[in-house]
Amino acid sequence: MKGKKVIKEKADEQESNLGITANKEDDFSEWYNQAVLRAGLADYSSIKGFMIIKPLGYAIWENIQHKFDQQIKKHGVKNAYFPLLVPESFFKKEAEHAKGFSPEVAWVANRDEDSGERLAIRPTSETIICDSFRKWLRSYRDLPIRVNQWCNIVRWEIKMTKLFIRTREFLWQEGHCIYETSEEAERETMLYLNEYKSLLEEELAIPVLSGKKTESEKFAGAVYTLTTEALMPDGRALQTATSHYLGQDFMKVFDVEFLGKDKKKHTPHYISWGMTTRLIGAIVMVHGDNKGLVLPPRIAPQQIVIVPILFGDEKKDSPVLAEAEKIRKELEHEFRVEIDSRTEYSAGWKFNEWEMKGIPLRIEIGPRDILKGECVLAKRNTGEKITAKASGIREKVKDTLKDIQKEMFEKAKKFLTSNIENVSSMRELKEAIAKKKLARAAFCGSPKCEEKIREEVEGITTRLIPFDEKPARGAKCIRCGKEAKELVYFAKNY
Amino acid sequence: MKGKKVIKEKADEQESNLGITANKEDDFSEWYNQAVLRAGLADYSSIKGFMIIKPLGYAIWENIQHKFDQQIKKHGVKNAYFPLLVPESFFKKEAEHAKGFSPEVAWVANRDEDSGERLAIRPTSETIICDSFRKWLRSYRDLPIRVNQWCNIVRWEIKMTKLFIRTREFLWQEGHCIYETSEEAERETMLYLNEYKSLLEEELAIPVLSGKKTESEKFAGAVYTLTTEALMPDGRALQTATSHYLGQDFMKVFDVEFLGKDKKKHTPHYISWGMTTRLIGAIVMVHGDNKGLVLPPRIAPQQIVIVPILFGDEKKDSPVLAEAEKIRKELEHEFRVEIDSRTEYSAGWKFNEWEMKGIPLRIEIGPRDILKGECVLAKRNTGEKITAKASGIREKVKDTLKDIQKEMFEKAKKFLTSNIENVSSMRELKEAIAKKKLARAAFCGSPKCEEKIREEVEGITTRLIPFDEKPARGAKCIRCGKEAKELVYFAKNY
Structure with missing residues (x-):
């Protein structure tokens, strides 16, 4: 494009950006770490297992929070805050829950003065709530x-x-609701799962499968767990959000009851649902490329960067800068837009930096563009460049951001669907997992069979039992050959 | 007002609201606890010193967050997230800081595997940041x-x-900024203090004094601490927010340095600033009355409640309900408004409940109001009732909410200024403190003198050295009689 050659030369003169050196296709794990660290999403801390969420990462979290918070408030959910510490006796009340969480609890050295009890830092808040x-x-x-x-x-x-x-501390939301009837409770277990699915697919452009967890994979203490699962480019599944129907067990052990219309005591039905900052990791994995992050426009803290193409003498009071500023003003009411008018870096250097940070759309404007009343829109997801009239820029930008969001989802959706493989024998299952596929198989539903499969295929896990797909008539369990009750998706996981 | 007699009788028939029985004037402490608990702002937890912030309390915090977050983002502050746990060695690096915080640190039983170090739950995050x-x-x-x-x-x-x-866990924001020069750092120490002052006075309607802490009251590790202090109705001062100029000590012990324009290494200048959920307590104390909370309109989660006055036969399909709904629709775009159309409670019962919860404005509408095209606005802060035309309701409500906000601030301001007492001897100081006053005295500035004053007047603390008030020419220190360097405000505190 305009003036490109000159910029290239300038960029070469300068210290090059600290770009990503690992290849997403060849060394996914190293690529991921570099993408997260170099874009400035997060940092390791001095304590093992603890991370620092840097401003760019936190701004994505704020956008996720904002979108999801609005949705749940529409359903009558109210935010509150419960203590960080949980007395040991609370844990012990629900046996399955205690068994599930005890191995990974961090205890506080100070004890509760009144009860003398040990206190845990919350690994989840069911008991205290x-x-x-x-x-x-x-x-x-x-x-x-x-x-x-x-x-x-x-x-x-x-x-x-x-x-x-996977960090020892993370941020999340945890919803906790109680209802008069199991019907209501179960309906809303599904309602919040669907809210997660919408958040993931519509905002984060991450397609997910949704369904039920098997018995051995459900939340410790739940009757059942619903889940949304996304497929990462390395063939591992990532549990992106869960919604649990907890029935009445927690209610009974905590003596939660209410006086019904019939003036008798009743036990309510309980659900809980949560999603975490790991969604930020999912965005990086699913959409990123070898230049760095690619952020979906709807969740990107900054959607647009305007880069004025400035030459030596024009760095101040340039008509290019004035035009860039005019465009910014036109866009700022509707979009999250910044102008990069730094003079110490070349345009090429800036392109690299903003690409690494995943800004969905770059607007380039140079002296020749002004003469023609044009500018150039560069799409981060495809690299495509579109020449646009400066006069109708707002509509064009709006459409382009919509296109980017749609294209990102569709690309990820295609990846997901093309990596699902139907398998009908243990050999096929092993091969599919080795080929980094999400394997779909008929299954008898027995936890013992599930355990055997885990023993026989290294690293495999059952991801979910889909809601709306059933095994064919007469289909047999992939492991034991007995009648199949359900379909199950298998994959390695994070 | 309309139909009031009938409502009264109905209310008597029903179970009465669990109102506040303590008197704010007679037993402030008990009144405060009842006001917080019965309005549903917060609850005690099962662990000593830990509280639960209930939905109404948390919604106030969300409003405070929203207002303040917008302001600081305008100054270029970016949100991030740092680990909950702090290695012991970090604390020890800055001696004063360690000395100040060590006695109240909660340690975790699990240690960092790499270093074997003890880990503290953050009491503040200077070191880790x-x-x-x-x-x-x-x-x-x-x-x-x-x-x-x-x-x-x-x-x-x-x-x-x-x-x-005063709880062992609380929520807060902590800002941490570093600068090239001390001038910038000191200017922004004041900038954020002024943002706190604006937040408190304009949004929370709580007038504050602002100034500098004495040496013995400053933040552990700071060069100096700026503070905003509010006066509570029981004569105790409440530190509502602080902003610290930390100079270069933390920078040096953590080896924070930068390459300057001169290509040499330099040490930046550091500031930090914070405010906590205690502001919610301040709102209760300053504005509440014997009916319960009185929330300032700008920060109230719900600004308006519409109570339709319904009679036996009219509880469904009533023209009163229809009119109430019409008013709600007219107001909802501009205000946070709810309609209370519950049929199981009388209007009188509802009035009590919403008054206890501090909703700034109640709109009452009954059958006779409809005939006249009117409704009644009841102001929570004064109890005043205003008859308003339903047609111009939006403007009237807007003006009335503005009036309430202004009146609440002015009332609190009058309380603050009328409770400041100039004292010029130790006897006068003791008397002023006994009379629950904020005492202003000339002071030499010596920590020794300050210590002596604390020994001689039980429970007294120095609150601040005001920015813009100086001792009179030749004024002597209230304790030692030497030349006064500054004015100091004294009070008991929370």
């Missing part, structure tokens, strides 16, 4: 109660740290 | 760096718990 439900709930008139908290969580896992994806 | 500054800062071009985090904090204090005001 149930303790409040008991105090808050009196009659059926109080139901449903729907609360949510945005907070930090600590799980002292021993697996290797992976920024955003 | 400085550790990141070292990694992030390269050249003068990177400066200033301005980050902020919204997070939870734990300080294992032994004093008695007071909801919002």
